[in-house]
Amino acid sequence: xxxxxxxxxxxxxxxxxxxxxxxxxxxxxxxxxxxxxxxxxxxxxxxxxxxxxxxxxxxxxxxxxxxxxxxxxxxxxxxxxxxxxxxxxxxxxxxxxxxxxxxxxxxxxxxxxxxxxxxxxxxxxxxxxxxxxxxxxxxxxxxxxxxxxxxxxxxxxxxxxxxxxxxxxxxxxxxxxxxxxxxxxxxxxxxxxxxxxxxxxxxxxxxxxxxxxxxxxxxxxxxxxxxxxxxxxxxxxxxxxxxxxxxxxxxxxxxxxxxxxxxxxxxxxxxxxxxxxxxxxxxxxxxxxxxxxxxxxxxxxxxxxxxxxxxxxxxxxxxxxxxxxxxxxxxxxxxxxxxxxxxxxxxxxxxxxxxxxxxxxxxxxxxxxxxxxxxxxxxxxxxxxxxxxxxxxxxxxxxxxxxxxxxxxxxxxxxxxxxxxxxxxxxxxxxxxxxxxxxxxxxxxxxxxxxxxxxxxxxxxxxxxxxxxxxxxxxxxxx
Numbered sequence: 001x002x003x004x005x006x007x008x009x010x011x012x013x014x015x016x017x018x019x020x021x022x023x024x025x026x027x028x029x030x031x032x033x034x035x036x037x038x039x040x041x042x043x044x045x046x047x048x049x050x051x052x053x054x055x056x057x058x059x060x061x062x063x064x065x066x067x068x069x070x071x072x073x074x075x076x077x078x079x080x081x082x083x084x085x086x087x088x089x090x091x092x093x094x095x096x097x098x099x100x101x102x103x104x105x106x107x108x109x110x111x112x113x114x115x116x117x118x119x120x121x122x123x124x125x126x127x128x129x130x131x132x133x134x135x136x137x138x139x140x141x142x143x144x145x146x147x148x149x150x151x152x153x154x155x156x157x158x159x160x161x162x163x164x165x166x167x168x169x170x171x172x173x174x175x176x177x178x179x180x181x182x183x184x185x186x187x188x189x190x191x192x193x194x195x196x197x198x199x200x201x202x203x204x205x206x207x208x209x210x211x212x213x214x215x216x217x218x219x220x221x222x223x224x225x226x227x228x229x230x231x232x233x234x235x236x237x238x239x240x241x242x243x244x245x246x247x248x249x250x251x252x253x254x255x256x257x258x259x260x261x262x263x264x265x266x267x268x269x270x271x272x273x274x275x276x277x278x279x280x281x282x283x284x285x286x287x288x289x290x291x292x293x294x295x296x297x298x299x300x301x302x303x304x305x306x307x308x309x310x311x312x313x314x315x316x317x318x319x320x321x322x323x324x325x326x327x328x329x330x331x332x333x334x335x336x337x338x339x340x341x342x343x344x345x346x347x348x349x350x351x352x353x354x355x356x357x358x359x360x361x362x363x364x365x366x367x368x369x370x371x372x373x374x375x376x377x378x379x380x381x382x383x384x385x386x387x388x389x390x391x392x393x394x395x396x397x398x399x400x401x402x403x404x405x406x407x408x409x410x411x412x413x414x415x416x417x418x419x420x421x422x423x424x425x426x427x428x429x430x431x432x433x434x435x436x437x438x439x440x441x442x443x444x445x446x447x448x449x450x451x452x453x454x455x456x457x458x459x460x461x462x463x464x465x466x467x468x469x470x471x472x473x474x475x476x477x478x479x
Contacts, residue, residue, distance in 0.1 A: 005076035005099045006074070006075055007069055007074040007075060007076055007079070008069055008070070008074065009070055011069065014098065014143070015069075015079070015095065015098075016062070017143070017144050018091065018095055018098050019061075019091055022088070022090045022091035022094050023090070023434055025088065026058045028086045029058075029060045029061040032061070032064065032082055032083070032086060032088075033060075033064040033068075035081075035082035035085055036064065036068045036074075036079070036082055076095060076096070076099040079095055080092045080095050080096045083095065090435065097148045097151035098147045098148070098151070100150075100151035101186055102150045102151055102183075103147035103148075103150050105157065105179070105182055105183065105186060106146060106147060106150050106157065106160075107143065108182075109175065109178070109179060110143060116169065116171055116175070117169070118172075122163065122167060122172075125163055125234075126163065129149075129159055129163070152437075154183075157179060158180065160176075161176045161177070161179040161180040161183065162176065163176070164176025165177060165180075228473075228475070229474055229475045229477065230310070230353050230474045230475065231309060232309050232477070233307055233308065233309040235307055237276055237277055237278035237308075238276040238277060238310065239276075239277050239278070239308040239309055239310045239311050239312065240277065240278050240280065240300060240303065240304060240308065240311055240312070241268075241272035241273075241277035241278070241279050241311075241312035241313075241314070242285060242296075242312070242313050242314070243265050243269060243280070243282060243316070244285045244286075244288055244293055244297075244314070244316065244317070245261055245262065245264075245282065245285065246258065246286075246287055246315075246316065246317035246318070246325070246327050247259060247262060247287060248287050249318065249325075249329065250327055250328055250329065253328065253329030254329070255325065258317070259418070259419075260416060260419050260421050261316045261359075261416070261421070261422075263420060263421035264316055264416075264422055264425035264426075265286075265314075265316060267421065267426070268357075268425060268429060269282060271432060275432075275436075275479065280300070284296070287327050288326055288327060289326040289330070290325070290326035290328055290332045291326070291330075292326065293315070293337065294332060294336060294340070297313070297337055297340050297341075301340065301341070301345065301346050301348075304348040304349060306348050308349070309352060310352055310353045310355065310476065311341060311349055311352070311353075311355070312357075313341075313355070313356045313357070314356075314357045314358075314359075315356070315357075316359045316425070318361060319331065319362055319414075320361070320362070320363065321362055321363045321410065321411055324358065324360050325360070334356075334358070334404065337356075338356060338402060338404065339399075342399050342402075343398040344398045349401075350401075351396060351400075351401060352401060353401050353402075353403060353440075353472055353474075353476040354401060354402050355440065355476070356403065356405065357405045357425075357428065358405065358406045359416070359422050359425055360414055361408065361413045361414045362408055362413075362414070363410065363411035365411055365412055365413070397471075399471055400471050401471060402469075402470070402471045403440060403441075403468065403469075403470045403471075403472050403476070404468070404470070405447075405466065405467075405468050406466060406468070406469075407422065407424035407466055408464050409467045414464060423454065424447070424451055427447050427450045427451050428447050431446045431447050431450070432478055436477070436478055436479035438477075439476055440472075440475075440476045440477070440478070441468070441472070441476075444466070444468050447466060448465070448468070451464055451466050452464065452465050452466070
């Protein structure tokens with residue numbers, strides 16, 4: 001096992017930033033303090049019985065962290081394990097990446113870099129490299145994002161070095177050479193160990209292309225190649241997002257209007273614009289009949305460009321087991337809409353993810369629910385099996401690289417509030433914003449669990465189960 005990274009009070013600001021960036025629930029401060037060994041300092045029962053506001057919890061968290069960091073026994077490994085024990089997995093993962101040797105190397109140069117003048121072009125390239133939109137590079141939240149990005153792919157340090165060495169500034173060139181030298185010293189030893197804290201249940205493998213070792217230093221065998229990632233474009237827009245929002249239905253259809261769907265449309269539009277997509281004018285995709293939906297999507301094909309990295313389509317409407325309904329009440333089979341963008345008809349999107357989100361009923365029955373037995377032991381985190389097709393394969397099935405995410409399972413109804421929008425879209429937007437570093441399949445697992453188990457009010461006496469159908473071959477990330 002890798003040597004534990006010792007912590008002290010000098011690490012407090014960066015830990016605070018990491019917890020903030022991970023949306024840590026400060027109400028769990030009591031439990032975190034107990035796990036960190038501060039029981040002597042925590043009047044647990046008395047404090048827990050009090051009604052504390054958010055600022056009080058944050059003050060307690062700060063107090064506990066200071067006490068622990070000054071104890072002389074603080075390590076990054078202990079903090080990571082404690083966070084994961086209270087189901088703050090994202091915070092734990094970010095702390096682990098923060099103290100990865102590659103991240104520490106980057107932080108060691110952050111102060112030196114802050115005193116150098118950077119051109120606008122260099123800043124733009126650095127933002128793309130470390131996946132941040134923050135203008136204050138390598139400081140605060142941006143530094144956390146950079147460290148996480150570097151820990152996940154430490155070869156970015158070499159790319160960063162190359163960027164600096166290609167600049168006109170002599171000081172930047174020297175900085176680039178120094179980073180490269182340190183990177184090469186680390187890459188043959190510490191970085192090759194993949195993770196700061198080896199864990200048999202760990203979901204993250206840093207740079208899985210390299211050889212990984214187990215706790216005894218022996219090579220770990222894998223069944224086939226590692227899972228690849230879809231390429232992300234540095235250009236903006238990175239692709240097209242279209243939202244078909246059917247709100248007002250023709251009187252003869254017998255279908256109710258969907259007024260709150262405008263809220264879902266607004267949330268989705270803001271989300272995808274924030275992630276660099278060119279949003280098709282919403283007023284042109286509102287209240288479309290069945291044929292108009294097909295025609296609108298078909299008209300988008302010539303506008304899609306080869307340098308786009310993905311395509312997003314959202315359809316909010318009524319529906320039946322046969323498909324999604326236009327405002328004329330006619331149902332269109334989903335296959336008739338998705339095939340518009342397959343490899344036979346849309347070459348610009350070959351080998352690129354085509355993501356569809358559907359909010360509509362798929363029948364008129366409600367899901368049959370079961371009662372969960374009490375938990376006797378902690379559940380293990382879910383793993384994933386599968387492999388990517390060998391890169392030498394030049395031919396692809398015409399329906400490759402699609403993901404269809406339905407708000408509800410086949411044959412069942414989909415919930416939608418009268419004013420707030422639908423639980424599925426609300427949860428989807430929230431999950432994507434809070435988990436930009438997770439792949440779309442992992443995000444949708446979070447969405448499935450939240451929608452299926454959430455309390456959506458007395459109006460709904462059943463639980464809704466979203467469904468995902470995917471032919472994706474690689475990991476897709478929004479950020």
